[in-house]
Amino acid sequence: MVYQVYPRSFADGNGDGVGDLAGVRSRLPYLLRLGVDALWFTPWYASPLRDGGYDVSDYRAVHPLFGTLEEAERLIADAARLGLRTIVDVVPNHVSRDHRWFREAVAAGPGGRARERFHFRPGLGPDGGLPPNDWQSEFGGPAWTRLTDQDGTPEDWYLHLFSPDQPDLDWSHPEVRAEHEDVLRFWFDRGVAGVRVDSATLLVKDPSLAPLSAGADPHPYHDREEVHEIYRSWRSVADSQEPPRMLVGEMWLDDPDRLARYLRPDELHTAFNLAYLSAPWDAAALRSCVEATCRAHAAVDAPPTWVLGNHDTTRVATRYGRADTSFDFTTMAHGGPGDLALGTRRARAAALLTLALPGSVYLYQGEELGLPEVEDLPADRRHDPMRLGADSGNPGRDGCRVPLPWEGDAPPYGFCADGVEPWLPQPGDWARLSVAAQDGTAGSTLELYRAALRLRRACRSPAATEQPAPRWLPAPPDVLAFRYGGLECRTNLGSRPVSLETDRQVLLASAPSEDGVLPPDTSVWLRAPDGPAVGPSPTGTLIAGGRSDA
Known part of the structure; x- marks a missing residue:
């Protein structure tokens, strides 16, 4: 398992409202x-x-x-x-417009050798006022921006498949x-x-x-x-x-x-x-x-x-x-x-x-x-x-980059020092989702992940990880059922409960269920016939010990 850290939003170690490396080290x-x-x-x-x-x-x-x-x-x-x-x-x-190479390219002027590391081209049309082609930026609009001389005279265009602040490099150089x-x-x-x-x-x-x-x-x-x-x-x-x-x-x-x-x-x-x-x-x-x-x-x-x-x-x-x-x-x-x-x-x-x-x-x-x-x-x-602007309705990606809630009843939830405003505002109702609120709480999403990762490690022997694919098991149309390693997973993606049709031990479930029934939008892990022996965790979730691949 690889955990993605977005440093700016993970943990603030120096109290300025922005996540940093000191914050990551502390966590x-x-x-x-x-x-x-x-x-x-x-x-x-x-x-x-x-x-x-x-x-x-x-x-x-x-x-x-x-x-x-x-x-x-x-x-x-x-x-x-x-x-x-x-x-x-x-x-x-690409690099930043502030990168040394691009600053050198801008200073070199049309035809300068420093521009060979990028994609500079003259524009189309009688005055070169049109982009060199119809390529579009991933962020919207043409993938070309035109430079101007210090006196305001327009000159060459440069390519940027993302924002104009990110000129594309020429990998033939x-x-x-x-x-x-x-x-x-x-x-x-x-x-x-x-x-x-x-x-x-x-x-x-x-x-x-x-x-x-x-x-x-x-x-x-x-x-x-x-x-x-x-x-x-x-x-x-x-x-x-x-x-x-x-x-x-x-x-x-x-x-x-x-x-x-x-x-x-x-x-x-x-x-x-x-x-x-x-x-x-x-x-x-x-x-x-x-x-x-x-x-x-x-x-x-x-x-x-x-x-x-x-x-x-x-x-x-x-x-x-x-x-x-x-x-x-x-x-x-x-x-x-x-x-x-x-x-x-x-x-x-x-x-x-x-x-x-x-x-x-x-x-x-x-x-x-x-x-x-x-x-x-x-x-x-x-x-x-x-x-892409107020008229597009596209808010961008900031909504998934809001700083994490660690503890407390109100923002900044331990992300940074109290009284400091995080670089992106946190919702006022995240106290129940904080690490402290979920730590040790039976049934919380945090404890579900902790139990799942421990159990996953226990059920992955070297022989199991050599299998190239899961072994699919018979199941209703809206249910995915397969075995891999020492685990059998069943996930009900339908709108109605289905029978598990097994008397084997349920090791872990994503939601409460009655014996022998798999509710809608629920996954369960069952112990495979040769799977690991398990016991109850402190939170009541059945787990096991060991290690697995990432």
């Missing part, structure tokens, strides 16, 4: 008790923070809001002593490749166990800038064949370390076979399963995703991964309570508030379903508390550049 015992194996940190680098740190200005420095490079090194070392490995984020597609490989070595030297690769499919662009409207095949900048050679070089760097390090990619690909190509033995080790994250709460859709994922990963001998949410997506408890339970960036703001009680029930069931699958799981901070999306943030407190 390492919490993460250890939760039962995670590794920590993935979103960017903590020097940055103007116009896109949550994904606009990096210096990869070898830590943003002062978060601390110092020395503090990052202490955090990595402290976590390692507790058996927690560290994964850092690398953003290879040897300095771009060499720099990123050196950045990998820099952080490997500081003890990180792996790297998460942001927007991993977007690096290589068609040099002819083929317009999207022409229906170019292959796509002019998404999932191009040339990108695989980049990751083969990165794999060589990772494998040259002692011990070897891990690479995990963020890839929004609908085709599991295309995704698996990135996981061949000489490329990335694993990839985020964003198809699983995006799937609706539907038995047929989820089973199809699991089967396709396991088949494609087995073909390249790579372990599957599973993820329900992250810092870019609507909180699971909110999404699963809407009429449309799937996820899509284009509709994330249009699902309505939904039924939070229903969404929370489904999120708990989904947690057990996901943790029972083969491979590794990524857990976004706060999911273990059942936090909902904060949908009423004031417009003047929002930071995310993905929001």
Whole structure:
């Protein structure tokens, strides 16, 4: 299990209202008790923070809001002593406008060699006033911005698949490749166990800038064949370390076979399963995703991964309570508030379903508390550049990035010092969701996750983890039933109770149920015939001890 830490919102160690590395260090015992194996940190680098740190200005420095490079090194070392490995984020597609390379490019002027590290082009039309092609930014509007001279004279355009503050790098330039490989070595030297690769499919662009409207095949900048050679070089760097390090990619690909190509033995080790994250709460859709994922990963001998949410997506408890339970960036703001009680029930069931699958799981901070999306943030407190303006109705991603509640009856709930305003406001009704409120409380979402992670470890022998896929069991159409390792998982995604049709021991359930009955939107773990012996936990949940894969 890998736990995703969004440093700005995890814990504030110096009392300024912004989460930092000192705050994370102070909460390492919490993460250890939760039962995670590794920590993935979103960017903590020097940055103007116009896109949550994904606009990096210096990869070898830590943003002062978060601390110092020395503090990052202490955090990595402290976590390692507790058996927690560290994964850092690398953003290879683009840098910040404040990055030294881009400042040099702007100063160099049209035709300057410093511009060769980016995608600068003259505009179209008689005065060059039109973008070089029809590519669109992921954040809305053209993917091109035009520079002007100091006297206001318009000149070349530069490419940015995200915000204008994030100019895209040209990966055909040897300095771009060499720099990123050196950045990998820099952080490997500081003890990180792996790297998460942001927007991993977007690096290589068609040099002819083929317009999207022409229906170019292959796509002019998404999932191009040339990108695989980049990751083969990165794999060589990772494998040259002692011990070897891990690479995990963020890839929004609908085709599991295309995704698996990135996981061949000489490329990335694993990839985020964003198809699983995006799937609706539907038995047929989820089973199809699991089967396709396991088949494609087995073909390249790579372990599957599973993820329900992250810092870019609507909180699971909110999404699963809407009429449309799937996820899509284009509709994330249009699902309505939904039924939070229903969404929370489904999120708990989904947690057990996901943790029972083969491979590794990524857990976004706060999911273990059942936090909902904060949908009423004031417009003047929002930071995310993905929001497309007042007329679009898209609030962006700030609602899933609100600081965690640790203790107390009112904001800031122990996130920072009392009387200090957190960088994003917390709801006034989160006291019941705080760590302190859920700690030791039978049936709480936090205790459900703790029990599930302990039991998951106990039920995963080396022989079990070699199985490439779960063994599906007979079940009604709205029920997913499978066995993996020493666990049997059954999840009712329908609207009616169903019979468990077994007299075997229930080890863990996501919601209360009568004997022999599986209620709607509920998961149970049963002890497989050769599963572990278990006993009651202090909170009344049946658990076991041991270890498993991440």
